[in-house]
Amino acid sequence: MLEVTGLTGGYKADVPVIRDVSFTVGAGELVGMVGMNGAGKSTVIKHVLGLIEPHQGSVALNGETLASNRALFRSQIAYVPETPRLYPELTLREHMKLTAMAYGMDDALYEERSERLLGIFRMKESLDAFPGTFSKGMQQKVMILCAFLLQPALLIVDEPFVGLDPLAIHALLELLEEMKAQGTGILLSTHILGMAEKYCDRFVMMSRGVVALYGTLEDMRGQAAMPDATLDDLFVRVVKESSR
Incomplete structure (x- = not known):
């Protein structure tokens, strides 16, 4: 449904923040985007929303792009930002x-x-x-x-749990599961790795503007050669490698 292909971009034409980012979100799928602050998660989301024009690559939603049909593309997306804007x-x-x-x-x-x-x-x-x-x-x-x-066809949720009380977090998670069952694709950016591991079907793990690991937890364990790793273990491994 959502296809992000070879996405390179940022806020200045000559300074890319993200490089060659590719992933998909299918109908009825919850994909977790995880990574350190500054890893490029919010920049990817802004490109998907059409708030920033990519330097290279493409973002398509059910075959439509901003260039092909701006109104239809945006009408298929609902967005919960990290910081409320009211x-x-x-x-x-x-x-x-x-x-x-x-x-x-x-x-x-x-x-x-x-x-x-x-x-x-x-x-x-x-x-x-x-x-x-x-x-x-x-x-x-x-x-x-x-x-x-x-x-919406696609729901993008950026760090939604910040500031919510436990009852509201529980209600939000139940609604995300409900929307999945109804066929909505969901892209969830979060730092709460235990929750992401429990609820997400696949993951995009970002590090320094690139996709470090991608796929199901089992896929990422294979990519990292860590067959018994938790999502937290994989995250720590990626952060340590990016710091070398």
């Missing part, structure tokens, strides 16, 4: 309605999904409150609520 003058209700309007969601479907999500994340009493009154965790919930209103 409109201070809009209430929670208005954020959710704006999202539904932007994606052309039917009113009845919006009411059904919003009611359920607000209950799951215990945000019903905050519907008419403004983001400035919310904690960091509540602001993150607003981003999650807006993304999960949709049923």
Whole structure:
């Protein structure tokens, strides 16, 4: 579904941050992107979202690219950023309605999904409150609520667990599993390796702007010649090798 091929890019034309990055995310698959801070994960995500033009390579979603059909490409993606980005003058209700309007969601479907999500994340009493009154965790919930209103082909989730309470983390994980079962492809960037190992089907392990290891846990064990390694073991190995 998502095909990233030979992606090289960054923020300046002559200074690549990521080099020759290739991976896929299939329908109904959860792919974890892991790596140290500065490894290139967020840069890859910005390229996938079309926020940065690649120097080389391509990003295709169900056969479409930004160049071939910008509106269709972006309409297939929902995104939960690491840092909540909200409109201070809009209430929670208005954020959710704006999202539904932007994606052309039917009113009845919006009411059904919003009611359920607000209950799951215990945000019903905050519907008419403004983001400035919310904690960091509540602001993150607003981003999650807006993304999960949709049923996108691809969901990109960047460090979503920061600031969330344990009940919200549990609810988010259950919803990710639910969306997988419904056929959504999910790209999850996270530093919580134990959680990633438990929930992800495959992995993209980044180091210094390149893909160091890629595939299932078993695939990466073979690539690293560490047959009994955990995801944490592989991560430590990659970090140590990149520091030499």
